[in-house]
Amino acid sequence: MEISMKVNGIEKKSYTEPRMLLVHYLRDELDLTGTHIGCDTSQCGACTVYIDGKSVKSCTTLAVQADGTEVTTVEGLGDMEKLHAIQRGFWEEHGLQCGYCTPGVMMAMAALLKENPDPSESEIREGMKGAICRCTGYQFIVKAVQYAARSLAEENEKEKLVQSAGEGGAK
Ligand code: FES
Ligand code: FES
Structure with a gap:
């Protein structure tokens, strides 16, 4: 299905499997590999991103659940000119x-x-x-x-x- 979301301030639109996890969408579809996968028990927090400003574990969030939202990954925290x-x-x-x-x-x-x-x-x-x-x-x-x-x-x-x-x- 088609989903769209703003990721680190940039509008992204793509077709994705309804079962795709947000962490895989960010890493594999958008090449934002700063978000890591560290466990399969939803405990480690390596996959933490923000959806509409709230911290979520992207390993337990489907990409389709982020449809229409604003997602921030570690790449969007700051940039080389101005680190967070x-x-x-x-x-x-x-x-x-x-x-x-x-x-x-x-x-x-x-x-x-x-x-x-x-x-x-x-x-x-x-x-x-x-x-x-x-x-x-x-x-x-x-x-x-x-x-x-x-x-x-x-x-x-x-x-x-x-x-x-x-x-x-x-x-
Ligand atoms: S990968 Fe460990 S909590 Fe998400
Ligand atoms: S797991 Fe190696 S620095 Fe935290």
């Missing part, structure tokens, strides 16, 4: 080893920071429950998320200053 704060955090704090879990963890942690911009260490660890990493022991992931939280707070602060300067100048 969570991507900078992983870079700066060495938040990965093999990197297999990393796209899913970054998606989960970016969603966490949207809901809770200043999470405690235990809130970060709690938020990571659906995102399993087999290599790092999580310590550097926690540091990466804390880096991203600081970085987002600084960005917000700068934006506020620019805004208030603009309003002051407009008087």
Whole structure:
């Protein structure tokens, strides 16, 4: 059947089998291979993407269920000119080893920071429950998320200053 969805801001339309999983659609049809498959029990979170801004496991979502929605994958989080704060955090704090879990963890942690911009260490660890990493022991992931939280707070602060300067100048 024909489905269409906006993926990372770009309209995509194609014919697909009704039984095709979203993760396979993204990887095999759209070549967005940043979304990984790490298990067959819906536990690891390596396949996490956003549908209309909400985190979902694309290994348990059919592509047809995303028809008419906006999907964001790890490729849409940021770009080389402007990485997302969570991507900078992983870079700066060495938040990965093999990197297999990393796209899913970054998606989960970016969603966490949207809901809770200043999470405690235990809130970060709690938020990571659906995102399993087999290599790092999580310590550097926690540091990466804390880096991203600081970085987002600084960005917000700068934006506020620019805004208030603009309003002051407009008087
Ligand atoms: S591949 Fe989706 S939860 Fe593991
Ligand atoms: S870095 Fe290897 S599974 Fe997380």
